[in-house]
Amino acid sequence: MKGRLLVILLAGLAIGALLAWLLVTGTTHVALVEDVIPAEPPPTPTPAPEQRITLFFAGGDGLLHPEIRTVPLPEDTAARIRIVFAELLAGPRSSLQPILPYPAELRALFVTPGGRAYLDISGPPEPLEGSATELMMVYGLVNSVLLNTEVVAVQVLFEGTERATLTGHLDLSRPLVLNKDLIGR
Amino acid sequence: MRKTVLIALVAILLVTTGLQAQTLPPRLEFRHQGLKIETTPVRNHVEVSPIMTLLGGEAAFSASAGVWALSLGEHLVQVAPDRRLVLVNGKLAEVQDAPISSPGGIAVRLSFLDDFILAPFGFHLEPIVGGYSIVPGVSSGKPITIRPAAADFSATTTLVLSLDRAVEATVEARPGGGVVVLLPRSAPRIESPNRLRSRRVRSVVAAPGRLEIDLSPTIGLISWNVLTGPDRVVMELGTVPPTPTPAPIIARPVERSGPRPIVIDPGHGGDDTGAVGASGLSEKELTLVIARRLAQALRSAGYPVRLTRDGDAGRALTDRAALANRLDARLFVSLHANASTVASVHGAETYYMSLDDRASDEAAQFTADLENRAGGAGLQGGSTLDLILWDMAQSEVLNESARLALRVQARLNALLGLKDRGVKQAPFVVLTGATMPAVLVEVGFLSNSEELEQLASPTHQQGLADAIALGIGDFLVGQ
Numbered sequence: 001m002k003g004r005l006l007v008i009l010l011a012g013l014a015i016g017a018l019l020a021w022l023l024v025t026g027t028t029h030v031a032l033v034e035d036v037i038p039a040e041p042p043p044t045p046t047p048a049p050e051q052r053i054t055l056f057f058a059g060g061d062g063l064l065h066p067e068i069r070t071v072p073l074p075e076d077t078a079a080r081i082r083i084v085f086a087e088l089l090a091g092p093r094s095s096l097q098p099i100l101p102y103p104a105e106l107r108a109l110f111v112t113p114g115g116r117a118y119l120d121i122s123g124p125p126e127p128l129e130g131s132a133t134e135l136m137m138v139y140g141l142v143n144s145v146l147l148n149t150e151v152v153a154v155q156v157l158f159e160g161t162e163r164a165t166l167t168g169h170l171d172l173s174r175p176l177v178l179n180k181d182l183i184g185r
Numbered sequence: 186m187r188k189t190v191l192i193a194l195v196a197i198l199l200v201t202t203g204l205q206a207q208t209l210p211p212r213l214e215f216r217h218q219g220l221k222i223e224t225t226p227v228r229n230h231v232e233v234s235p236i237m238t239l240l241g242g243e244a245a246f247s248a249s250a251g252v253w254a255l256s257l258g259e260h261l262v263q264v265a266p267d268r269r270l271v272l273v274n275g276k277l278a279e280v281q282d283a284p285i286s287s288p289g290g291i292a293v294r295l296s297f298l299d300d301f302i303l304a305p306f307g308f309h310l311e312p313i314v315g316g317y318s319i320v321p322g323v324s325s326g327k328p329i330t331i332r333p334a335a336a337d338f339s340a341t342t343t344l345v346l347s348l349d350r351a352v353e354a355t356v357e358a359r360p361g362g363g364v365v366v367l368l369p370r371s372a373p374r375i376e377s378p379n380r381l382r383s384r385r386v387r388s389v390v391a392a393p394g395r396l397e398i399d400l401s402p403t404i405g406l407i408s409w410n411v412l413t414g415p416d417r418v419v420m421e422l423g424t425v426p427p428t429p430t431p432a433p434i435i436a437r438p439v440e441r442s443g444p445r446p447i448v449i450d451p452g453h454g455g456d457d458t459g460a461v462g463a464s465g466l467s468e469k470e471l472t473l474v475i476a477r478r479l480a481q482a483l484r485s486a487g488y489p490v491r492l493t494r495d496g497d498a499g500r501a502l503t504d505r506a507a508l509a510n511r512l513d514a515r516l517f518v519s520l521h522a523n524a525s526t527v528a529s530v531h532g533a534e535t536y537y538m539s540l541d542d543r544a545s546d547e548a549a550q551f552t553a554d555l556e557n558r559a560g561g562a563g564l565q566g567g568s569t570l571d572l573i574l575w576d577m578a579q580s581e582v583l584n585e586s587a588r589l590a591l592r593v594q595a596r597l598n599a600l601l602g603l604k605d606r607g608v609k610q611a612p613f614v615v616l617t618g619a620t621m622p623a624v625l626v627e628v629g630f631l632s633n634s635e636e637l638e639q640l641a642s643p644t645h646q647q648g649l650a651d652a653i654a655l656g657i658g659d660f661l662v663g664q
């Protein structure tokens with residue numbers, strides 16, 4: 001009896017879900033492709049306004065430290081991410097150290113309508129070591145993207161593939177959010 | 186009740202992390218009737234539109250419904266990103282993995298492509314070098330070789346089915362006794378079945394898409410897991426209550442006598458060396474040495490201890506907390522040695538788990554704040570029932586893990602003369618799914634020449650082991 005009720009309930013739920021699915025209108029479910037594998041930012045007719053951005057680099061204490069610089073920053077999320085990545089790759093201007101342990105290339109970039117960014121970067125030329133290397137690289141990137149865009153989570157892919165982990169520590173199989181613990185004072 | 190929710194949720198986490206989907210190569214080829222296309226998989230999903238073109242069909246997006254209509258001849262399949270419901274020729278089906286939004290519009294898992302797109306059109310995938318051929322007819326299943334091995338313990342038997350490839354396996358207790366392992370779209374073959382010796386497992390027999398396992402009377406399924414690296418299905422068998430219960434997907438603790446052990450996990454091992462110092466000292470060697478010293482210190486303080494490895498053996502990351510869960514461990518402590526590209530970085534650090542994706546919505550909050558500041562409406566907080574339950578269950582274990590981390594770090598700070606080194610949270614694979622207080626200790630940096638010298642000294646190794654043991658003791662006394 002209980003089982004039958006459950007079946008009826010499940011059937012009701014399924015029909016409800018189907019109806020909701022079919023009757024949904026508007027553009028809420030449209031997947032907006034924000035950006036597809038451009039090697040370089042597209043030329044903009046009018047220069048983007050100069051804005052302050054916060055970039056994270058590695059300190060001698062093993063933590064991330066902010067470096068603020070002023071760059072032309074467009075409105076578009078994907079374009080902003082590309083600029084943040086390029087600035088991180090260019091490296092710190094202060095006594096801080098780079099977070100990218102190798103000259104990584106941003107191969108592709110994809111932002112979902114829900115604000116999740118997927119950054120596909122080239123893989124390390126040789127295996128990396130240590131959780132600190134992994135934490136600085138990944139969270140330096142994640143924190144920098146999150147603080148300068150409206151993205152809520154970032155997943156880093158390597159060579160177009162989801163990697164479970166880079167040095168055997170951090171779980172890279174899902175989008176990551178801001179990590180304040182790794183930011184030094 | 187709360188504990189049940191906790192175990193169930195953690196088990197879901199365990200199972201979802203255990204069921205690693207197939208990793209696709211950077212480029213994948215599809216052939217059909219002399220034509221071929223090459224695609225770039227998106228997060229292990231395959232773009233649908235080019236495949237429809239290859240088949241001579243059509244993929245059309247309806248913006249009003251948010252649904253993709255895939256049509257070929259009279260057949261119509263309707264799918265939508267992030268939805269686990271599919272309409273196949275007007276009939277509703279539920280799928281395990283929802284399609285995702287992709288640069289090309291919509292992308293699906295290979296199994297999805299085979300079962301819900303190609304099958305309704307009368308095709309299936311046949312593996313070829315570099316990709317797949319799309320051929321007419323029904324798939325007979327991909328061959329899979331299974332090597333069974335059993336270990337009988339006093340109260341239970343662990344049955345391991347080693348697989349030669351990843352598969353989405355599910356294990357169910359048969360109503361009349363015994364167990365069935367479902368291997369969808371697979372043609373299983375058993376390697377050396379006669380070598381299986383167990384007083385609880387009678388036989389393992391292969392059938393299309395499934396394995397039938399006969400057990401001794403009163404013996405049933407206690408728990409099961411699908412693990413990777415290498416791919417295998419592991420099940421715990423033992424005496425089960427006579428009332429038929431649904432197949433547990435929960436790794437329930439094994440019957441245990443005596444106090445709950447502390448599980449120490451020496452990081453890395455086998456082929457996985459971990460970090461290596463300039464002197465040649467490797468992380469896997471160092472973690473084992475300190476783990477053994479730590480085990481000794483804890484045992485002499487009266488705590489039972491188990492190591493996840495007691496030798497230079499490889500062990501999958503996901504396996505380590507799973508072992509602690511099976512042993513119903515009191516604590517789980519994973520030991521590592523660090524390396525940084527910044528040579529001056531040194532010192533010991535203690536981490537505990539963060540559940541970035543679900544529990545920590547700080548970034549969403551942060552963005553919402555930004556939007557509010559900018560005059561926007563802010564983001565919707567995802568306060569659904571499952572999120573609340575999840576948070577409730579997780580926060581209990583996380584609070585305990587934080588307390589354990591603080592105690593351990595305090596002792597390490599005292600030993601090393603570190604001033605303001607706090608504990609940190611990060612999503613570590615090895616801590617994922619642990620159902621007890623769990624921490625990861627980085628004992629020091631092999632990349633720092635001074636610390637490397639210290640780490641190589643037995644006195645310092647003992648000091649680190651003692652400090653961690655004291656921290657654990659502080660935590661357990663305060664519990």
Ligand SMILES: [Zn+2]
Nearest residue numbers: 452459521522
């Ligand atoms: Zn390690």
